[in-house]
Amino acid sequence: MNGGSELERAGRLLRRVTAGIPEHRNPVTHVAELPARRARYADWPDWAPAGLVDAFRAGGTERPWTHQAEAAGHAWEGRHVVLATGTASGKSLAYQLPALSALLTDDKATALYLSPTKALGADQLRAVSALDLPGVRAATYDGDTPRDERDWVRKHGRWVFTNPDMLHSGILAAHGRWARFFRRLSYVVVDECHSYRGVFGSHVALLLRRLRRVARHYGADPVFVLASATTAEPAEFAGRLAGVDCVPVVEDGSPRGARTVALWEPPLLDEFTGENGAPVRRSAGAETARILAELVIEGARTLAFVRSRRGAELTALGAKRILADVDRQLEKAVAAYRAGFLPEERRALEQALMAGELLGVATTNALELGVDISGLDAVVLAGYPGTLASFWQQAGRAGRSGDEALVVFVARDDPLDTYLVHNPAAVLERPVEATVLDPGNPYVLGPQLACAAAELPLTSGELETFGGPAAREVLDDLVADGVLRRRPSGWYWTSRDRPQHQVSIRGSGGEQIAVVEAETSRLLGTVDPGSACGTVHPGALYLHQGSSYVVDELDLANGLALVHAEDPEWSTSAREVVDIAVLETACTRRYGGVTVNLGDVAVTSQVVGYLRRLPSGEVLDQVPLDLPEQVLRTRAVWYTVSEELLRGGSERNGRAPGGAGLDPALVPGALHAAEHAAIGLLPLFATCDRWDIGGVSTAVHADTGEATVFVHDGHPGGAGFADRGFAAVVPWLAATREAIVSCECPAGCPSCVQSPKCGNGNEPLDKAGAVAVLDIVLGAVKHGASHGHVVDQAAEGRAASTG
Ligand SMILES: Nc1ncnc2c1ncn2[C@@H]1O[C@H](COP(=O)(O)OP(=O)(O)OP(=O)(O)O)[C@@H](O)[C@H]1O
Numbered sequence: 001m002n003g004g005s006e007l008e009r010a011g012r013l014l015r016r017v018t019a020g021i022p023e024h025r026n027p028v029t030h031v032a033e034l035p036a037r038r039a040r041y042a043d044w045p046d047w048a049p050a051g052l053v054d055a056f057r058a059g060g061t062e063r064p065w066t067h068q069a070e071a072a073g074h075a076w077e078g079r080h081v082v083l084a085t086g087t088a089s090g091k092s093l094a095y096q097l098p099a100l101s102a103l104l105t106d107d108k109a110t111a112l113y114l115s116p117t118k119a120l121g122a123d124q125l126r127a128v129s130a131l132d133l134p135g136v137r138a139a140t141y142d143g144d145t146p147r148d149e150r151d152w153v154r155k156h157g158r159w160v161f162t163n164p165d166m167l168h169s170g171i172l173a174a175h176g177r178w179a180r181f182f183r184r185l186s187y188v189v190v191d192e193c194h195s196y197r198g199v200f201g202s203h204v205a206l207l208l209r210r211l212r213r214v215a216r217h218y219g220a221d222p223v224f225v226l227a228s229a230t231t232a233e234p235a236e237f238a239g240r241l242a243g244v245d246c247v248p249v250v251e252d253g254s255p256r257g258a259r260t261v262a263l264w265e266p267p268l269l270d271e272f273t274g275e276n277g278a279p280v281r282r283s284a285g286a287e288t289a290r291i292l293a294e295l296v297i298e299g300a301r302t303l304a305f306v307r308s309r310r311g312a313e314l315t316a317l318g319a320k321r322i323l324a325d326v327d328r329q330l331e332k333a334v335a336a337y338r339a340g341f342l343p344e345e346r347r348a349l350e351q352a353l354m355a356g357e358l359l360g361v362a363t364t365n366a367l368e369l370g371v372d373i374s375g376l377d378a379v380v381l382a383g384y385p386g387t388l389a390s391f392w393q394q395a396g397r398a399g400r401s402g403d404e405a406l407v408v409f410v411a412r413d414d415p416l417d418t419y420l421v422h423n424p425a426a427v428l429e430r431p432v433e434a435t436v437l438d439p440g441n442p443y444v445l446g447p448q449l450a451c452a453a454a455e456l457p458l459t460s461g462e463l464e465t466f467g468g469p470a471a472r473e474v475l476d477d478l479v480a481d482g483v484l485r486r487r488p489s490g491w492y493w494t495s496r497d498r499p500q501h502q503v504s505i506r507g508s509g510g511e512q513i514a515v516v517e518a519e520t521s522r523l524l525g526t527v528d529p530g531s532a533c534g535t536v537h538p539g540a541l542y543l544h545q546g547s548s549y550v551v552d553e554l555d556l557a558n559g560l561a562l563v564h565a566e567d568p569e570w571s572t573s574a575r576e577v578v579d580i581a582v583l584e585t586a587c588t589r590r591y592g593g594v595t596v597n598l599g600d601v602a603v604t605s606q607v608v609g610y611l612r613r614l615p616s617g618e619v620l621d622q623v624p625l626d627l628p629e630q631v632l633r634t635r636a637v638w639y640t641v642s643e644e645l646l647r648g649g650s651e652r653n654g655r656a657p658g659g660a661g662l663d664p665a666l667v668p669g670a671l672h673a674a675e676h677a678a679i680g681l682l683p684l685f686a687t688c689d690r691w692d693i694g695g696v697s698t699a700v701h702a703d704t705g706e707a708t709v710f711v712h713d714g715h716p717g718g719a720g721f722a723d724r725g726f727a728a729v730v731p732w733l734a735a736t737r738e739a740i741v742s743c744e745c746p747a748g749c750p751s752c753v754q755s756p757k758c759g760n761g762n763e764p765l766d767k768a769g770a771v772a773v774l775d776i777v778l779g780a781v782k783h784g785a786s787h788g789h790v791v792d793q794a795a796e797g798r799a800a801s802t803g
Contacts, residue, residue: 010260010404013378017294017408027287030263030424036404039255042069047076048097049104055131056093064097065090066253072097074247075187075225082193082226082238085252087396088374091191091227092127094249098225099187100128103136103158111187112211112222113161116195118142119346124191125161142166154178164196164204164505167211172455173500175214182218187225194228194389194435196241197687198719199444201437203505206448209243209439209465210455217456229389232434240437243465257375257399261407261428263421264291268745276762278749284412285311288362288382289318291408296333296360297326300377300406301353304362305394307383307412310548310567312336315362315382333359365390373397377405383412384420387687388432411751415680418751419739426684426735435687436720440467443717445474447503453484454493454500515542518552518562527561530716533607533627534574536561540610541572556628570620575609576759580696580710582703583633587726591784593642594777595704598726601636601712603694604629611761622761635718637725640706645776662769664699667707670769671697672760673753674736675709677770678725680755681736682711686724693721709773730781737774740767 010033018028041063044053064072067085074081075098083094099111115121121140128138138159141150143166153160154177162171171178188211190196196204208224215222224242228234230250238246266282288304292315295302306312316336323330335358337349350373352358365385379398385391391409399405409427411417420427439445449471452458463471475491478484485492493499504512504526512526515536527536532554536542540551542563549563585599606629612620648661662670675697682693692714701708713721725732743752748767755762 009377010258010406013295013298013300013406014260014262014408016298017291019294025267027264027266028262029265029421032261032424032428034259034261034428036258037252037254037256040066040253042066042253045069045073045076045097048072048101052097052100052104052131052133055133056097059131061090061093064093067249067251068094068097068253070251071095071225071249074249075099075223076101078223080224080226080238080242080244080246081249082228082234082246083249084194084228084231084234085250086230086254086256087393089252089254092124095187095189095191095225095227096128096131098223099159099189100131100133100136102186104133106184106186107135108184109158109186110181110184111159111189112167112185113159113189113191114167115161115163115191118144118163120192121161121163128159141170154181157181164207168203168207168451168503168505169500172207172210172214172451173498175217175455179218182215182220185215185218185220185222188222190224190226190242192228193226193238193241194231194687197435197437198692198721199441199715200506201241201435202439202441202444202719203448205241205243205437205439206444206452206466207505208241210448210452212243213452213462213465214455228435229393230432231389232431237435237437240439243439256396258404259395259399259407260404261395261409263424263427264408264410265418265421266410266413268749276754276765278747278754278762279745280749281413281751284382284410284417285315286318287410288380289315290322291380291410292316292319292334292360292362293322293326295378295380295406296323296330299359301356301358302360302378302380303353303373303376303394303397304360304380304382305385306362306364307385308543309364311382312362312364316360319360319362330359333357335361337361337363375399375403375405377403378407379405380408380410382410384409384417386683388427388430389435389687391427392432413750415677415736415739415743415752416683418743419681419684419735422742423735423738433685433687436724438718438720438723440470441715441717441719442470442474443715445471446478447499449474449491450478450483450493450499451503453478453491454498457487457490457492459490513554513556513559513561515549515551515561515563517549518564524549524563528715529556529559530630530632531714532556532561533630534576534605536563537574537607537610537625537627539572539612539623539625540574541568541570554627570612570614572610572612574607574759575611575622575761576605576607578603578605578694578696578759580604580636580701580712582638589781589784591780593645594780594784595640596726596729596777596781597638597640598723599636599638600718601634601638601710603632603634603636603696603712605632605759606630607759632712632714633716634713635720635722636710636712637722637729638704638708638710639729639777640701640704640708641773641776642706645780646707646773662772666766666769667699668697669764669766670773671699671707671709673740673748673765673767673770674773675711676753676755676758676762676765677736677740678709678711678733681732681739682721682725684735685728685732686721688719688721692719707773730778730785733774733778733781737771737778740771740774 071083071094102109139153139157140161141153226238235248266287268279313336319334320331376398395407411421479486513532515524542549548567550566553562581602583600587598589596607627609624675695679695695711697709740752748765
């Protein structure tokens, strides 16, 4: 309920953070009030053993909320289920209830828990262990589990907590040693399943199919329980991920306090300029430090989410500096938090924050998953976290206990954030986006089918599970390449080596480039070969779990990048020349002078140098590089615009409204600017990051013969993002136009048409021209669609050279 005194509190907090700012510079673009929600309870189900219910009660859970009972009930009755409810809505109890009931009532039953991070798995194991139930034998099996413990888990573990990586390379690869475990596998819990998106999601989807297949081999048919942040179309997504039909449970019965959400756009700075003289805004981090300090002064327990570890540390430091001038005691009430903290440190921090000893914590997304912090007085988001699901997950840490809380979303200097703070409905009223993954990606299917065949020979009857005809095609290729052998009874893996160790489920195929710290020979991580030149070229700043390193040497032949630890002020961005060729057009829509297309492309790129840039946006220098060309075959969405429309001759053909009257010299800049903004806005419609996609624009493209803007997936074979863009082309391009128009800069800045990863130094760019181009395209598409001129055509494949 929105009681008067509650509203007063959030209002007071908001007034505090805007105090002293002159009205004409007021950064708050919108304020919304979200009502409170009451708890709805259900009874404990009859089937739950009394000892289990007692243990939950002893832990402080008197009765389950309605969604918990509903999801648990489906799972207990053998229906696969996906629970997609808000932050801190008690999703753990919903799967613990059926899984533990099974373990307690059948002493041979087993269960598997999968989480995207080790830390989350460890937290969940701790929660189950704390219930102290006899005979459950819950244990972790991940990369950190010592050898002798591994044997014990295989022999005796009943609830195994692991992650997709270990399931892939440690459990399925050696399933014979897990026969006991698989025989009575009753439940598979897939926690935080919305994080399985893009190429990683496609790998996990196939991994879960492999898991089911192996379980069946041992006679088990486990029930899948998927837990997700709120997401659009959860049943469809869960089905695609797990490969089984899942009942969706989305009616959240947990209570929540009322919240005031303020959208905030930092002001343009008068004193600095960025690339090509463009204006820059005060950084979201600096603004957040100030807001955090003000909230701490008000005594509000506040969490600030900042995108990078360095950013989180700087924000905490900034807030401390401000507080030191006010009251030295308050300085101590602020801390930074990042991934890599030990569990005890996390617990201590959670408790200090809940108890009010700590008032302000600046954190990276590390705190987004698997921490039990809720009911805070305020949450500040420094920059859009990439998806609405994450936005609400982070905002959901505020206001649980019935008190009103404040959420401030501070825009960063980029087109998506700009769009969001000027279009509150896009944040506040839009359903959470669907999570995108594509289990049919041949680049993922190939290695996954090889692993599946190595686990157990594949029979034709099983192909349906792996995508039917697409899988068949990939298998034929694997046989032709000598990877698999075809026998009458199926497809066989013939080598002695297991393929799992060569297949990285977090990458997108091919030999990975190992990033190694030269001094210690420590392997920090791996990079896809396709993106190595752009991310680990000599001189590049490489971030690993928030720590920074600088690359000394990139040895592509040996798949190695050598780095040293260094934390410079600057960051780097690669300069590259890019060319794109249409390989096959899957679908074309024609709208009189404009076409919108979806298909396969080859993107040829060569990194030719890099820029070093300060956090203010200022460019320090440009360094040339000599690296080989790379070719990426992937999926793209593209539109073309006829010269007639660009020039303004549309009155004559009478089919599309208003031509642009664009000077031909301005066309490249207009298309380039429209492309940048479109890349920035696609994450609003597909769950991708702008770094997962790329674009190319050209005034006359060799394959289309016209002005063309391409936006392509950044992974071999595609990850479904371009397909989403094609499906949502009108709202996507309308939002793109809106983002450009609502930025008040005169000629283009990072908030609208400049891109932080432009391979071309953000030149040429024409902001007004971009709006004109988007107007033509949107006008033609809307007009064509309403007048029946759309021609949907699946064109024949045609090869094109990568000129
Ligand atoms: N029925 C209930 N009644 C009261 N408290 C509950 C109930 N169920 C769960 N809780 C408490 O709610 C908190 C959040 O639970 P949990 O961590 O399982 O939520 P979650 O939905 O998994 O959170 P996240 O969004 O972080 O994944 C915990 O402190 C838990 O003890």
